[in-house]
Amino acid sequence: xxxxxxxxxxAGTPATLRAAVLAGADAVYCGFRDETxxxxxxxxxxxxxxxxxxxxxxxxxxxxVLVAINTFARAESTDLWRKAADTAAACGADAVIAADIAxxxxxxxxxxxxxxxxxxxxxxxxxxxxxxxxxxxxxxxxVLPRVLSVQEIAALNRAIDVETEAFVxxxxxxxxxxxxxxxxxxxxKSPNLNGVCSPPEAVSYVxxxxxxxxxxxxxxxxxxxxxxxxxxxxxxxxxxxxxxxxGYLFEDPVSLNAGSMIVALKDAGVTALKIEGRQRGKxxxxxxxxxxxxxxxxxxxGGDPVEIDGIVASLSEGGRQTTGAYRKTWR
Amino acid sequence: xxxxxxxxxxxxxxxxxxxxFAAAPFGPLLTLSLRSLARRRPSLFDRLGEHxxxxxxxxxxxxxxxxxxxxxxxxxxxRVTGKSGSAPCDVVIRGPLLTLxxxxxxxxxxxxxxxxxxxxxxxxxxxxxxxxxxxEDAELRPSDLLGLRGALARVADAGILGGLxxxxxxxxxxxxxxxRQA
Numbered sequence: 001x002x003x004x005x006x007x008x009x010x011a012g013t014p015a016t017l018r019a020a021v022l023a024g025a026d027a028v029y030c031g032f033r034d035e036t037x038x039x040x041x042x043x044x045x046x047x048x049x050x051x052x053x054x055x056x057x058x059x060x061x062x063x064x065v066l067v068a069i070n071t072f073a074r075a076e077s078t079d080l081w082r083k084a085a086d087t088a089a090a091c092g093a094d095a096v097i098a099a100d101i102a103x104x105x106x107x108x109x110x111x112x113x114x115x116x117x118x119x120x121x122x123x124x125x126x127x128x129x130x131x132x133x134x135x136x137x138x139x140x141x142x143v144l145p146r147v148l149s150v151q152e153i154a155a156l157n158r159a160i161d162v163e164t165e166a167f168v169x170x171x172x173x174x175x176x177x178x179x180x181x182x183x184x185x186x187x188x189k190s191p192n193l194n195g196v197c198s199p200p201e202a203v204s205y206v207x208x209x210x211x212x213x214x215x216x217x218x219x220x221x222x223x224x225x226x227x228x229x230x231x232x233x234x235x236x237x238x239x240x241x242x243x244x245x246x247g248y249l250f251e252d253p254v255s256l257n258a259g260s261m262i263v264a265l266k267d268a269g270v271t272a273l274k275i276e277g278r279q280r281g282k283x284x285x286x287x288x289x290x291x292x293x294x295x296x297x298x299x300x301x302g303g304d305p306v307e308i309d310g311i312v313a314s315l316s317e318g319g320r321q322t323t324g325a326y327r328k329t330w331r
Numbered sequence: 332x333x334x335x336x337x338x339x340x341x342x343x344x345x346x347x348x349x350x351x352f353a354a355a356p357f358g359p360l361l362t363l364s365l366r367s368l369a370r371r372r373p374s375l376f377d378r379l380g381e382h383x384x385x386x387x388x389x390x391x392x393x394x395x396x397x398x399x400x401x402x403x404x405x406x407x408x409x410r411v412t413g414k415s416g417s418a419p420c421d422v423v424i425r426g427p428l429l430t431l432x433x434x435x436x437x438x439x440x441x442x443x444x445x446x447x448x449x450x451x452x453x454x455x456x457x458x459x460x461x462x463x464x465x466x467e468d469a470e471l472r473p474s475d476l477l478g479l480r481g482a483l484a485r486v487a488d489a490g491i492l493g494g495l496x497x498x499x500x501x502x503x504x505x506x507x508x509x510x511r512q513a
Contacts, residue, residue: 013378013468015437042457043378043464200457207453230446233456253446281467283440 005262006272007296008066008165009289012044012279017054017065019282024293027064029097030054030278031195036084037068038121039278040195052091064094068278070119071195072100082106089114097143104137117165118142121192123179127159134162141165143274146172146256149328150264157269166265168258169288170276171232172251172324182235187217203233214238229253229320257321259292259308262299265326354396354411361398361409364476369404372475376404378465382458388412388420391428402462422458426450429498435466436473436492 009025011017020028031037033045046054055065067088073081081103088096089111096114098104099121107116120143124130133139141163144153157164173180183197184190191197202217211225214233221238224230231237231253240249256276258265265273273296275288295308369376376383383403390397399410399418412418424431430449433439441463444450452459469475473491474484 013464015468015470041464042380042382042461043468044460200460201455203456205451205453205456207451212451212453224448227448230448280442281440281463282437282470284443287440 003271004300005266005270005296006165007289007292008272008274010170010275010278010280010285011054012039012041014046014050014054016280016282016285018057019286020289021058021061021063023286023289025063025289027066027094027272028054028058029066029068029274031068031070032084032087034080034084035193035195036071036081038070038119038191038195038197039068040071041279042200044279048087048091051087051093055092055094059092066095066097066117067091067093068097068119069103070097070099070121072121072192073102074193078102085111095141101137104133104139108137112138115140120145120167125156127156130156130160130162134160141271143167144270147325150261150268150326153265153270153326154268163271164269165272165274166258166270166326167256167276168262168265168273169292170256172254172256172322173236180236186219186235198232198234205233252320254320254322256324257308258323258326259295261323261326262295266299354394357398358409358411361400361476362407364478365400365402365407365409366405367478368475369407371478372469373404375465375469376402378468379461382455382461385421385455385458385462386419387458387462388418388423389431390414390423390425391431392425393427402465420454422452422454422462424450424452424459429495432495434463435471436495437467437470438496441467 006026007024008027008029009020009023011020011028011030017028017030030051031039031045032051033047034040037045039045051067058065069081069084069088081100085096085103085107089107093114095117096107097117097119098107099119104116107114116137116139118124118130118133118139118141122133123145124133124142125145125148130142133142139162143165144167146167148156153164153166180191180197184193187199187202189196189199189202198216204215206213206215211223211228212230213220214222214224214230216233216235219235221233221235222231223239236250237248237253238250239247242249262273273292275292277284277288291308298304379402384401387400387402388397389400397412397414399412399420401408410418426444426449430439430444434441434444434450441450445452472484472488474480474487477487479487
């Protein structure tokens with residue numbers, strides 16, 4: 001793909017949307033205040049009126065808004081997803097990000113003028129899967145699962161004719177996206193159906209003389225000594241004892257940071273770079289978007305790489321960062 | 332400003348100016364202030380939903396008193412109280428005063444502060460998340476809490492926010508151990 005690489009940034013509230021736009025986002029992604037998006041947390045997200053106002057603000061400042069309707073509609077309540085799709089189109093969204101074929105089909109048939117992006121929740125990582133979504137629903141862009149190396153992304157881009165969007169910063173999921181059952185096993189709620197991983201009502205932190213214990217629906221998932229960095233209270237980032245070893249059984253609490261690989265991702269044919277974190281605040285969004293804006297502009301203009309790791313390290317989960325699967329070394 | 336893992340504690344000289352008895356007027360003043368804010372900007376409290384009646388104990392670790400807050404719109408109540416354990420509450424949020432104020436004015440990222448253990452929370456996590464998100468979207472400025480408008484509001488915001496920023500720098504530069512021992 002040619003053209004300047006697009007920086008896609010998160011917003012959980014109207015204030016954060018404005019912060020992302022003013023910090024230099026080319027596009028902002030956000031969702032409605034219900035189960036239709038995968039960040040359905042208390043106090044987060046947009047009412048229809050806030051979405052319309054947010055889109056007007058973004059357009060007035062030269063940015064796009066991509067509306068995430070990326071959970072899977074339940075059989076008994078599909079109206080909620082249909083209404084969200086209709087509202088996004090009516091608000092003037094530049095694209096809808098969806099994973100469920102029912103949502104994709106409704107958008108394609110009822111709102112053919114609105115771009116469709118395939119959510120990472122669809123876990124489409126092969127030319128065949130992506131081709132199916134492109135041919136069936138007119139999907140124009142696919143958000144890539146965070147399991148591919150840069151070489152695999154380059155090969156994939158040579159085999160498809162839709163845009164690709166790759167995560168460059170933020171939380172990591174250890175599972176193939178859209179197929180994780182850890183949260184629903186422990187709490188009865190899942191990111192895919194209810195839009196929430198480790199729902200806050202199931203999370204508790206208990207302090208005692210030895211430190212802090214994190215629990216999820218009664219399961220102890222970690223203990224932190226005083227001053228020890230913490231991560232999100234998800235089972236995949238929990239610390240458990242297996243055999244005679246205690247450690248992070250699934251994945252360390254660590255943030256993806258592919259700031260050093262912007263040029264490589266562009267050379268691999270990636271159209272857009274995505275920053276994760278719709279549940280994070282204005283401070284995070286402003287700082288991360290500014291840092292990546294400078295880095296992307298430097299990469300586009302052939303300038304010296306911007307040192308990004310030090311700038312955003314303090315905002316990382318667990319205070320640690322990784323390039324994830326992009327720089328895969330174990331094969 | 333990023334959230335580092337350094338603690339930014341009030342200097343001992345400032346702490347001495349804020350003994351428990353001096354805090355008593357803060358309760359009624361903050362109650363009036365929150366209720367006034369709710370009348371002027373009711374949508375700010377919508378994001379709290381069912382959690383508007385939760386009891387939040389805000390415990391600045393470098394002060395000798397805490398605040399018990401029920402952010403229930405025009406019925407909001409703020410009480411000055413002793414440290415946790417002395418009053419019933421649903422949530423405890425604990426951290427240095429300047430750090431907590433940084434979360435309130437949006438200067439600092441609450442999640443990053445939590446990751447680095449600069450603040451701690453326990454109790455009803457969903458209420459904490461709702462409060463955090465409501466505060467994030469509110470974009471509160473000192474003039475909002477003081478009920479000021481126009482030029483007076485701009486002067487108050489510049490003065491108070493500038494003062495807070497300077498206080499954070501001073502506190503960060505001061506030896507933390509001295510504040511802890513005082």
